[in-house]
Amino acid sequence: MNAPNAGAACRALLRREFTLAWRRRGEMLLPLLYAVIVATLFPFALGPDNALLARISGGVLLVTVLLAMLPSLESMFRGDLEDGSLEQLLLSPQPLPLLALVRILAHWSTTALPLVVATPLLALLLRLPSNVLPVLLVALLLATPLLALLGATLSALTAGARRSAILLSLMLLPLAVPVVIFAAGAVAAAQAGLPFLAPLSWLAAALVLALALAPFACAAALRIAIEA
Amino acid sequence: MMSRSYLPHWMHLLGSPPVFYRFAGTLRPWLFWSALLLAAIGLYGGLVLAPADYQQGDAYRIIFIHVPCAWMSLFAYGCMAVAALVAMVWRVKLAEVIAMECAPVGAAFTLVTLITGSLWGKPMWGAWWTWDARLTSELVLLFLYLGVIGLDHAIEDRRRGARAASLLALVGVVNLPIVHYSVVWWNTLHQGSTVQLLGPSKIAPGMLWPLLTMALATHLYFFASVLNRTRVGLLAVEGGKEWARSIVAENAHA
Amino acid sequence: MSTDAARNDAALLCVRALAFARNDEPVFGPLDFTLERGETLLVEGDNGSGKTTLLRVLTGTLAASAGEIRIAGHPATHDAFAGHMVFLGHQPGMKNDLSPCENLACLAGLFGTRDGADIDSALREVDLALYADTPLRLLSAGQKKRAALARLALLPGELWLLDEPYANLDRHGIGLVNALVAAHAARGGATLLTSHGAVRFADPHARHVRLALAA
Numbered sequence: 001m002n003a004p005n006a007g008a009a010c011r012a013l014l015r016r017e018f019t020l021a022w023r024r025r026g027e028m029l030l031p032l033l034y035a036v037i038v039a040t041l042f043p044f045a046l047g048p049d050n051a052l053l054a055r056i057s058g059g060v061l062l063v064t065v066l067l068a069m070l071p072s073l074e075s076m077f078r079g080d081l082e083d084g085s086l087e088q089l090l091l092s093p094q095p096l097p098l099l100a101l102v103r104i105l106a107h108w109s110t111t112a113l114p115l116v117v118a119t120p121l122l123a124l125l126l127r128l129p130s131n132v133l134p135v136l137l138v139a140l141l142l143a144t145p146l147l148a149l150l151g152a153t154l155s156a157l158t159a160g161a162r163r164s165a166i167l168l169s170l171m172l173l174p175l176a177v178p179v180v181i182f183a184a185g186a187v188a189a190a191q192a193g194l195p196f197l198a199p200l201s202w203l204a205a206a207l208v209l210a211l212a213l214a215p216f217a218c219a220a221a222l223r224i225a226i227e228a
Numbered sequence: 229m230m231s232r233s234y235l236p237h238w239m240h241l242l243g244s245p246p247v248f249y250r251f252a253g254t255l256r257p258w259l260f261w262s263a264l265l266l267a268a269i270g271l272y273g274g275l276v277l278a279p280a281d282y283q284q285g286d287a288y289r290i291i292f293i294h295v296p297c298a299w300m301s302l303f304a305y306g307c308m309a310v311a312a313l314v315a316m317v318w319r320v321k322l323a324e325v326i327a328m329e330c331a332p333v334g335a336a337f338t339l340v341t342l343i344t345g346s347l348w349g350k351p352m353w354g355a356w357w358t359w360d361a362r363l364t365s366e367l368v369l370l371f372l373y374l375g376v377i378g379l380d381h382a383i384e385d386r387r388r389g390a391r392a393a394s395l396l397a398l399v400g401v402v403n404l405p406i407v408h409y410s411v412v413w414w415n416t417l418h419q420g421s422t423v424q425l426l427g428p429s430k431i432a433p434g435m436l437w438p439l440l441t442m443a444l445a446t447h448l449y450f451f452a453s454v455l456n457r458t459r460v461g462l463l464a465v466e467g468g469k470e471w472a473r474s475i476v477a478e479n480a481h482a
Numbered sequence: 483m484s485t486d487a488a489r490n491d492a493a494l495l496c497v498r499a500l501a502f503a504r505n506d507e508p509v510f511g512p513l514d515f516t517l518e519r520g521e522t523l524l525v526e527g528d529n530g531s532g533k534t535t536l537l538r539v540l541t542g543t544l545a546a547s548a549g550e551i552r553i554a555g556h557p558a559t560h561d562a563f564a565g566h567m568v569f570l571g572h573q574p575g576m577k578n579d580l581s582p583c584e585n586l587a588c589l590a591g592l593f594g595t596r597d598g599a600d601i602d603s604a605l606r607e608v609d610l611a612l613y614a615d616t617p618l619r620l621l622s623a624g625q626k627k628r629a630a631l632a633r634l635a636l637l638p639g640e641l642w643l644l645d646e647p648y649a650n651l652d653r654h655g656i657g658l659v660n661a662l663v664a665a666h667a668a669r670g671g672a673t674l675l676t677s678h679g680a681v682r683f684a685d686p687h688a689r690h691v692r693l694a695l696a697a
Contacts, residue, residue, distance in 0.1 A: 004565070004594030012591020016580065023579040023617075084573025091541055092592035093564030099592075153399065157392045161382035171375035171396060174368045175403050178410035185414065206406065217399055220316075224392050226543045228385070319545070386505070468506040 009094045010102045017106035031068040031111055032118050038064045039122040050127050057126035058136055058187035062180060064122070065115050065140060066147060072111045073151035074168045076103075077159040077225065086226055097215035100222065104152045104215070105145075112144040135190035135200075139183040142203040149207075149214035150175045156221035160228035178206065243322045245462045246471040252455040259455065263448035266441055273438030287351045292438055294344035296446040297337045298362075301369055304334030304450060308376070309401045312394035322458075324390035325465060327397060328380050329457035333450055335373035341366050361412045368407050372400045386465055492555025493518050494566075494641045494672040495540070500549035502532070502539050509535050512549060517672045519640070522663055525676045533676040534572065537645050540674070541569050553641065565593065568639035570647060574630040578619040582610055582629040585618065589633050596638045604635035608658060623650045634662045642666060644675040 021028060042060055046052060080086040089099050119140060123133050154171045158164035182199040189196040242248055274292030281288040311327035314320055345363050346356045357363070376393045383389030431439075466472040493516040501511025510532035517523050527533045538544040540551060542558060551558040553566055569575075576585040586601045605611045608628040618626055627650045634642065647659045663673045 004592060009592045012588045015591075016577065016584065016588040019584055020577060020579055079577075082573070083577065084571050084575035085577060087541070087543060087569065087571060087573075088575045088589065088592065090543060091563060091567055091569050093594075094592060096560075154396070157379060157396055158382065160384075160388070161379065161392075162384070163382055167375070167378050167382050170371060170378055174372040174375065174400065174407060177368050178403075178406045181410040181414045202410075209402075213402065217395065221392065221395055223543075224388060224395065227388050227545075228383075466506065 004093055006094055006098060009092065010098065013089075013099060013102045014106055017103065018110070021106075021110040027072075028110060028114060031072060032114055034071070035064050035068040035115055035118065035122060038067065039125050042126065053127045054129055055191075057123065057128040058132060058191060059184045060126060061119060061122055061128065061136060062140070062143070062183050062187070065112075065119065065144065066176060066180065068115055069112055069144065069147060069151065070169060070172070071165070072107070073148070073155050073172075074158070074165050076107055076152055076155040077222065081159050081225060081228070086222065090223070090226060096219040096222065100152070100156075100218040101211075101215040104148055104218070107152065108145050108148040112148055116140045116144060129191060132187060132190045135196055136187050138200060139186045139203065142200065142207050143179050143183040146179050146203065146207045146210050147172075147176060149210040149218075150179075153214050153218040153221055156218050156225055159222075159225040179203070182206070243320050245322060245466050245469075248322055249459055249462055249471075249475070252459050256452055256455050256459075259448045259452035263445045263452055266445035266448065270438045270441035270445055273441060274435070278435045278438055279432060284352070287348065290344050290348045292442050294341060294348060295439060296442040297341040297344065298366065299443055300446045300450055301334055301338040301341050301366065303447070304330050304337055305369065305373075305397075305400070305404070307450075307454070308334060308397050312397040315391060315394045316398065319391075321387070321465065322462070324387060324394065325461040326454065326458050327394050328376075328390050329454050329461050331373055331376045331380070331393070331397075333453045333457070335370060335377065337446070337450070338366055338370045338373060342370065359415060361408075361415050364411045364415070365408050368411070369404070372404070376400070492552070494554055495674065496552040496555075497540075498550045498552075500536075500539065500551060501547050502535055502544065503547045504535075511547075517641070517674055519670045519672055520667050522667055522673045522675070525674065527676070527678070529678055533678075534645055537569070537571070537643050537674075537676065540643055541567065566639055567641045567643060568593075568633060568637045570630055570633070570642075570644045572645055572649070574618070574626055575633075576618055576626075576630060579617055581613075581615045581617055582621075582632060583614040585629065586632055586636055590636060593637045593639065595636055599636050601636065604632045607635040607662070608632045609654075624652060624655055627651055628655060628658070631659065631662065634666070640671045642671065642673040642675075644673065646677060647675055648677060 039061070042056075043053060046056075077086065080089070090096060092099070116137065119137060120133060123136065128136065151168070151172055154168055154175070157171070158168050161167060182203045186196040186199040186203070189199065242251065271292065275289055278289070278292075280286050308327050308330035311323045311330060314323035315327050342363065345366065349358055349360075349363070350356055353360075376397050379396055380389045380393035383392055463472050463476065495517040497513055497515050499512040499514060501513070502509045513536070515523065525533055525536065535544065539546050540558075542560070542563060553562045556562040575589075576582075580588075582605060583601055586604060590601065602611070602614070605614050608631050610625065610628050610632060613621060613625060613629075618629060621629065631647065634644075642663070644659075644663075648656050651659065663675070666673055
């Protein structure tokens with residue numbers, strides 16, 4: 001018998017997730033489209049005042065990316081629950097938190113990472129000062145996996161619930177507040193020419209904390225969800 | 229369940245729904261009436277006897293409601309989190325019910341805190357709402373409560389809903405200090421804490437005793453309210469059982 | 483190793499006074515049975531009699547209200563299940579957008595594979611080799627079921643829990659399930675399968691349990 005090891009299991013799961021994402025690559029574009037729509041609407045609402053746009057664009061882009069992540073997070077585990085794949089994950093001789101972590105990382109790299117990659121384009125539309133862009137990108141690279149970890153845990157909790165789209169936003173808001181504050185704080189500091197390393201370090205610390213805790217919370221939530 | 233035997237005997241006994249139902253029924257009127265009495269004394273002391281503030285005049289008197297409610301909004305969260313932990317670890321049905329019944333009461337205290345804070349803010353800051361650190365933290369706390377309540381109600385199965393919401397409440401415990409810290413970092417515009425239970429207090433004694441009386445009253449009211457709600461919740465969860473049916477039948481005849 | 487010897491002596495599945503209640507309404511139980519190596523146990527019961535619930539309690543996705551489950555002599559925990567169990571539920575446990583081959587590759591990564599078995603041989607065994615690379619959603623219900631059954635020819639678990647394995651299958655497919663189960667028993671594995679009774683299990687040595695409906 002070829003005993004299963006955790007590395008092989010993670011690779012198999014990653015391969016499955018990436019193949020699935022590739023098969024449904026049309027769906028991957030939807031968050032991007034959503035972010036472009038929101039970023040285009042802001043100048044229409046505020047007027048084409050370049051100075052004003054430049055001042056608020058950092059915060060607007062952060063919130064846009066966060067909102068664009070929500071719809072895909074909401075349905076993250078629903079398919080697995082409905083087609084019985086979740087049961088197989090739970091029964092496999094692998095630690096569930098590890099599998100949850102792999103699922104979350106795969107989800108982040110297929111939904112949030114394209115958003116981060118597209119951010120320079122959106123920043124162009126919103127006239128973000130070019131010296132602030134690198135800080136915004138670093139902030140997003142720390143904030144989006146953090147939100148994916150938190151959102152996945154909540155998504156696992158709502159997997160068996162009704163009306164879960166609004167519920168997930170309601171539940172995610174308190175968890176997203178510190179993330180938004182530190183990410184936007186770093187961007188604002190960079191824009192004002194102040195040191196921006198402190199808020200970024202706090203984001204990084206929060207990411208490490210979430211990496212350590214969220215997979216376990218997510219696994220516990222999945223065990224509750226599967227009882228439906 | 230094997231793991232239940234780790235609980236002390238009296239907890240085991242009290243964890244039985246019919247026993248708790250009767251226990252809560254006996255305790256409830258005492259808690260409720262003493263809360264009402266203490267609230268009357270505290271409000272009289274605060275609104276009539278206490279001296280006016282040399283800076284804020286009579287407007288400050290709202291703190292006799294605002295501050296105890298703010299304390300309670302956190303205290304209720306703490307109670308919910310402890311019950312949620314017991315519910316998650318030992319799967320005690322009673323703890324699930326208590327955790328879920330703490331949430332609406334805590335949310336109500338949080339809402340009162342926000343409303344009185346905004347009433348207080350109007351003369352102080354000249355606006356109904358200011359994004360000050362404490363009010364913002366309270367607002368986030370309200371959303372946390374609403375998330376717990378919403379999740380509990382969105383899941384069909386009562387017990388599964390309660391355990392999912394309990395897990396969310398525990399996630400919130402980790403989150404709350406981070407929210408508070410981040411919000412303070414974000415905005416440090418607020419007068420510092422003026423009441424310290426342990427250690428020298430910076431406010432006048434004439435103001436302190438009504439405040440502490442009100443705090444005691446709100447605690448008693450919280451317990452009375454949670455016990456009352458837990459009784460109803462237990463009847464709903466245990467609806468199929470003999471003891472619950474006989475109580476419902478008794479009340480129907482009365 | 484001595485611990486392995488002890489494991490091999492114990493019954494693969496041993497259930498004592500197992501009961502499950504949903505919202506204090508008894509669903510089944512208390513049940514007592516053991517499943518030795520080489521045995522096949524057919525759980526019969528009408529629709530709604532709690533067969534699926536029993537299987538979900540045995541897999542640990544639902545917590546029992548009372549009683550004890552021992553797997554290979556150990557109290558049922560995730561570690562005791564690990565690698566011992568292969569579960570086939572009403573849902574295929576596979577992704578519709580992936581081919582049988584890709585789905586099985588994921589399962590093989592998670593559970594490992596049995597000696598001498600690989601994905602190709604497993605698909606041949608369930609007569610699905612022609613459709614190895616066709617996405618599941620393009621297959622018929624019977625073909626999907628056979629794709630799900632292919633895991634029985636691939637995964638190393640000794641204890642099979644099969645929920646309505648005959649559903650959606652034609653005569654040939656039913657024969658296929660029976661052959662898989664018989665071969666598993668011959669290898670020293672054990673199978674617990676449920677059926678609402680419309681299809682007869684072919685093996686005359688299989689024990690039958692009629693699941694007692696809760697009073």
